[in-house]
Amino acid sequence: KRPAGAPDRAIAKPVTKVGVIGAGLMASQFALLFVRRLRVPVVITDLDQSRVDKGVASIHREIEQLRAKGRISGDEANRLTALVTGTTDRAHFADCDWVIEAVFEELEVKQEVFAQIEKYLSPTAVLATNTSSLSVEQIGAKLEHPERLVGFHFFNPVAVMPLIEVVRTPLTDDATLSTAMVTAAALRKNAVITKDTPGFVVNRILAKVLGEAMHAVDTGTPFAVVDGSVQPFGLPMTPFELLELVGLKVGAHVLDTHHAAFPDRFFDSPNLHALAELGHIFERDSKGAIKGYDKKAVAIV
Ligand code: 3HC
Numbered sequence: 001k002r003p004a005g006a007p008d009r010a011i012a013k014p015v016t017k018v019g020v021i022g023a024g025l026m027a028s029q030f031a032l033l034f035v036r037r038l039r040v041p042v043v044i045t046d047l048d049q050s051r052v053d054k055g056v057a058s059i060h061r062e063i064e065q066l067r068a069k070g071r072i073s074g075d076e077a078n079r080l081t082a083l084v085t086g087t088t089d090r091a092h093f094a095d096c097d098w099v100i101e102a103v104f105e106e107l108e109v110k111q112e113v114f115a116q117i118e119k120y121l122s123p124t125a126v127l128a129t130n131t132s133s134l135s136v137e138q139i140g141a142k143l144e145h146p147e148r149l150v151g152f153h154f155f156n157p158v159a160v161m162p163l164i165e166v167v168r169t170p171l172t173d174d175a176t177l178s179t180a181m182v183t184a185a186a187l188r189k190n191a192v193i194t195k196d197t198p199g200f201v202v203n204r205i206l207a208k209v210l211g212e213a214m215h216a217v218d219t220g221t222p223f224a225v226v227d228g229s230v231q232p233f234g235l236p237m238t239p240f241e242l243l244e245l246v247g248l249k250v251g252a253h254v255l256d257t258h259h260a261a262f263p264d265r266f267f268d269s270p271n272l273h274a275l276a277e278l279g280h281i282f283e284r285d286s287k288g289a290i291k292g293y294d295k296k297a298v299a300i301v
Contacts, residue, residue, distance in 0.1 A: 007177045009178055012181070012183075013179045015040060015126075015179070016040050018038065018100070019098070020102070022044075022101055023055025023056070024051075025156070026158065028062075030102070031044055032159070033154075033159065034098075040083070042084050044086045045089075060081050090116070091120055093121060097126065099127050100128040105132065107135075110129060110131065111142045118145070126148050126179045127149045128180065130151075130154055132153060132254055133203050136151040136172075137196050147173040147176065148172075149169065152165075164184045164189045164191045164192075166184060166194070167193075167194050167195070181193075198262070203254055204258070207257075210255065211255050211266050212267065214243075215267040217271075217293075223290055226238075227290070243282075244290075248275050249276040275293060
């Protein structure tokens with residue numbers, strides 16, 4: 001028997017073609033997962049052809065690496081490669097029944113992206129956003145049918161991290177939620193349903209850890225001391241390595257969103273922003289351990 005509040009999987013819509021908006025780091029990673037696990041055509045779009053080409057090429061490279069490692073056969077690699085295409089023509093999204101975006105983390109940008117694409121979509125298509133901490137309901141504010149929008153938040157690296165946060169807004173309808181849960185299971189991920197609150201669950205906790213770590217170094221604690229202090233927790237990466245993995249810009253944005261929502265509970269970090277804006281990562285010692293800010297970026301530190 002279905003637990004109270006759990007979605008009825010029987011009303012999930014079939015996913016026979018996936019549309020991905022954005023061809024960056026996260027979008028390319030989950031586009032590969034969709035094609036690998038669902039074995040359906042995946043079409044990718046972005047602002048211009050060169051971004052599209054770059055994203056598609058990176059997925060084709062990943063498929064080739066899976067073949068080289070013996071994870072998939074040559075035939076399978078050819079099949080998967082043929083299923084991934086890129087276009088700047090949104091008309092190719094008309095027969096997608098699952099459309100997911102991972103464009104820049106800016107509310108207005110995401111609102112516009114969905115408002116634009118909705119015109120091309122079938123009335124039954126489900127829309128998903130991979131936003132890491134923006135309000136899903138607000139992202140759908142310009143949609144004609146916001147009831148078909150759901151948050152579908154992957155973690156980096158997508159191939160390895162087992163969780164997807166499925167974010168239900170007050171408007172998300174049952175068929176959309178159910179489709180998201182069934183799709184997550186088909187991707188072989190654990191899905192948890194979260195409320196549409198800043199940072200959902202995972203980033204709310206992560207923003208605390210990463211924000212405190214940045215605040216400590218911003219106020220003079222050496223990087224190595226912070227790293228040493230979190231060691232007993234056995235994390236696979238230190239807070240600073242994790243910030244580099246997700247990208248300093250994304251990390252700074254996550255801290256910002258939480259600080260804006262709960263200023264008395266979360267730190268933001270101007271130094272992290274400065275590094276991110278200049279496209280820098282942290283400075284490392286000769287053994288590769290993170291030891292400080294990149295001095296070129298720290299005029300303000
Ligand atoms: N893409 C695909 N596969 C990857 C990968 C990548 N980027 N990085 C590692 N892997 C795979 C490897 O191929 C290997 O697979 P195999 O065992 O089948 O060969 C496996 O992961 C383990 O890799 P390694 O042995 O090289 O490395 P580690 O054991 O050190 O693990 C790690 C690497 C999985 C990245 C681990 O360090 C980890 O779990 N780090 C924490 C990651 C994390 O917390 N992510 C969440 C970030 S928050 C987020 O994304 C939300 C956003 O909104 C901000």
